[in-house]
Amino acid sequence: MRLQNKTIATLIAEGVEDLEYYVPLMRLQEEGAKVLSAGLDLKPVKGKNGLVITPDAKIEDLKADELFALIIPGGFAPDKLRRYDVVKKLVKEMNDKNKIIGIICHGGSTAISAGIIKQGQRVTGSTGIKDDLVNVGGVWSDEAAFRENNQVWGRVVADIPDFNRELVKALVGVS
Secondary structure (H helix, E strand, C coil): CCCCCCEEEEECCCCECHHHHHHHHHHHHHCCCEEEEEECCCCCEECCCCCEECCCEEHHHCCHHHCCEEEECCECHHHHHCCCHHHHHHHHHHHHCCCEEEEEHHHHHHHHHHCCCCCCCEECCCHHHHHHHHHCCCEECCCCEEEECCEEEECCHHHHHHHHHHHHHHHHCCC
């Protein structure tokens, strides 16, 4: 239980990739973390594959100082979330505070809009956003998962085990 008493938020919206939401959530709970599902409001959202998720908190109520880490799962949700200043502000504040941010699949689109991708940094995700990541200065790496500074990147659903390993290593301070 290496993450006991640590609060981690996962950003959700309609169309979130169910597995990229649930599998990391369960893995982090295994480590003792308190994982909050954070939405734009408290209405239940339906995942890309039909599972229903009820948010625990509104994104606007989250404070970067009170969170240990942030997870941005993929699916269609990141493209919706990136349109809201409150989302971009939280992601940027977490990054500015050097807190761990897990980004998988299409989650990179929210990272792009939040302005947290540095020129020349390694990135990955769904090939559907590869051009977008490269166009903001990221260097595409076709790897299942890796850590780049405080960001943990994962490619796609099939890479969730690798993503979870990298995420947990980053969160517990293992290099």
